[in-house]
Amino acid sequence: MLSEADLELVEALQIAPRASWVQLGEVLDRSPASLARRWQRLESTGRAWTALVPSARALEEMALTHVQVRCRPGQVQRVARDLAEDQQVLTVHSITGDYDVLLLLRTDGAASLERYLGERIGSLPGVVRQRALPVLRPVRHGSTWRLGTLDPQQRRRLREAAPPPPAPGARPAPFDERVVAALTVDGRVTATELQERLRDEGDGARSSLSTVRRDLARVLRSPAVTVRCEVSAPEAGWPMAGVLWCRLPAARLSELAAGAWDDGTEFGAGLPEARSCTVVAGSVNLHLTVWLRGMSHLQAIEHRLAALEPALEVVDRSVVLSSLKRMGALLEDGRRVRAVPTALLGGGSW
Numbered sequence: 176m177l178s179e180a181d182l183e184l185v186e187a188l189q190i191a192p193r194a195s196w197v198q199l200g201e202v203l204d205r206s207p208a209s210l211a212r213r214w215q216r217l218e219s220t221g222r223a224w225t226a227l228v229p230s231a232r233a234l235e236e237m238a239l240t241h242v243q244v245r246c247r248p249g250q251v252q253r254v255a256r257d258l259a260e261d262q263q264v265l266t267v268h269s270i271t272g273d274y275d276v277l278l279l280l281r282t283d284g285a286a287s288l289e290r291y292l293g294e295r296i297g298s299l300p301g302v303v304r305q306r307a308l309p310v311l312r313p314v315r316h317g318s319t320w321r322l323g324t325l326d327p328q329q330r331r332r333l334r335e336a337a338p339p340p341p342a343p344g345a346r347p348a349p350f351d352e353r354v355v356a357a358l359t360v361d362g363r364v365t366a367t368e369l370q371e372r373l374r375d376e377g378d379g380a381r382s383s384l385s386t387v388r389r390d391l392a393r394v395l396r397s398p399a400v401t402v403r404c405e406v407s408a409p410e411a412g413w414p415m416a417g418v419l420w421c422r423l424p425a426a427r428l429s430e431l432a433a434g435a436w437d438d439g440t441e442f443g444a445g446l447p448e449a450r451s452c453t454v455v456a457g458s459v460n461l462h463l464t465v466w467l468r469g470m471s472h473l474q475a476i477e478h479r480l481a482a483l484e485p486a487l488e489v490v491d492r493s494v495v496l497s498s499l500k501r502m503g504a505l506l507e508d509g510r511r512v513r514a515v516p517t518a519l520l521g522g523g524s525w
Contacts, residue, residue: 177223221511222407458490
């Protein structure tokens with residue numbers, strides 16, 4: 176389990192993932208050197224990490240789909256691990272219920288989604304059935320979720336230390352894929368560290384520090400991506416997760432998608448366990464993923480949901496048995512073991 180000091184550092188990096196150790200030390204009242212050592216220990220053991228991921232704005236523009244997969248007996252882990260290696264697959268869970276695997280898939284649109292479902296998932300010998308629920312709009316996503324260990328003043332100071340978001344009308348600049356690859360593994364990589372890696376790879380022509388610094392800044396300024404700090408859920412005191420498929424009247428669903436679940440609202444503050452929420456197309460119209468302290472926690476969340484939103488009907492629910500991938504990070508027992516390059520700007524070959 177992570178210590179209180181570990182959790183404080185992780186939440187600080189959730190708010191300002193590329194803040195300097197000096198800035199973090201001033202807020203957390205700890206020496207920069209001790210924070211750097213603590214982070215190195217957390218990162219090297221896969222208990223916490225930073226990575227470049229699609230931004231909230233990019234997620235709203237992406238063609239995302241939740242895909243439920245039913246597998247033959249004994250084939251669940253094989254199917255899940257096979258699909259987890261695909262760049263288009265952002266997240267993979269093994270779940271209870273009528274389906275065995277739940278994916279969050281990113282494609283270029285309806286045609287590439289159809290090909291991926293038919294030619295990729297449909298061709299796997301362990302797959303019996305699949306069900307796709309296209310995401311109409313993300314309402315809440317993991318980049319905004321916080322551990323809740325810091326006080327309001329610390330959070331405010333960290334928000335001030337974070338760089339301002341890109342202007343609303345800004346368009347993504349061309350990416351240097353080498354920089355993207357490095358940030359996918361380590362969202363805090365510095366220009367000096369990146370320069371050393373490029374030289375080790377034999378790229379001397381474009382490894383001057385000024386060039387690397389410009390390339391790094393260009394990626395980090397892009398409205399299409401953001402750096403996100405993640406944590407091993409079991410190590411942070413969340414050993415389980417649940418998935419809720421809900422139905423909400425259209426008028427109330429529109430209000431929810433328009434900001435009724437912002438952090439300052441009663442609904443947002445009343446469900447801090449919610450890691451993600453999406454409006455979907457299907458027999459249900461709302462998807463929720465929640466982190467849990469234990470099995471009974473899921474029922475408590477449903478009771479709270481009923482009080483917060485009486486019109487909401489929970490149609491189906493599942494318990495996450497294991498998370499194999501989270502936003503490009505391959506996991507074992509909740510810890511990151513490896514990063515799969517994510518198709519940040521394109522859906523890939525499908």
